[in-house]
Amino acid sequence: MAEYDVIVIGSGAGGLTAAVALAQAGKKVLVLEQHDRPGGWTHSFTLNGYRFSPGVHYIGDLQEGEGLRGIYDGLGVSEDLIFCELNPDGYDHITIGEKTGGLSQRQGKLVDTLKRHFPHESRGSTPISRICRPWWTV
Secondary structure: OOOEEEEEEEEOHHHHHHHHHHHOOOOOOEEEOOOOOOOOHHHOOOOOOOOEEEEEOOOOOOOOOOOHHHHOOOOOOHHHHOOOOOOOOOOEEEEEEEEEEEEOHHHHHHHHHHHOOOHHHHHHHHHHHHHHHHHOOO
């Protein structure tokens, strides 16, 4: 019977990340997955004739020296990836009533956009920016 230092249940992004890190640290790792392929929610599937792609569509913090890029660098996989920035002025768009606007990944631009579209709520934009600050590095 094979022996393992660690058994990882699930081969989604988190499980595979943990397995790679543990294997690189010299641990003998077994990854178990109930689905017929690895990846968890990072792959597409068809249900009732409709195609779903529930996985990650975009992620931030990938510039040199930023948080998530450091994880990829530490796992030794960043050399195999191509990083490109989506539209920094609004990679997501939101429509409320007649107003449509881009949601910037950059803190200052996002707060300015919220204030411009919702001037009567501008006092609330500053607390939102304080709450979100830990996730903004740009």
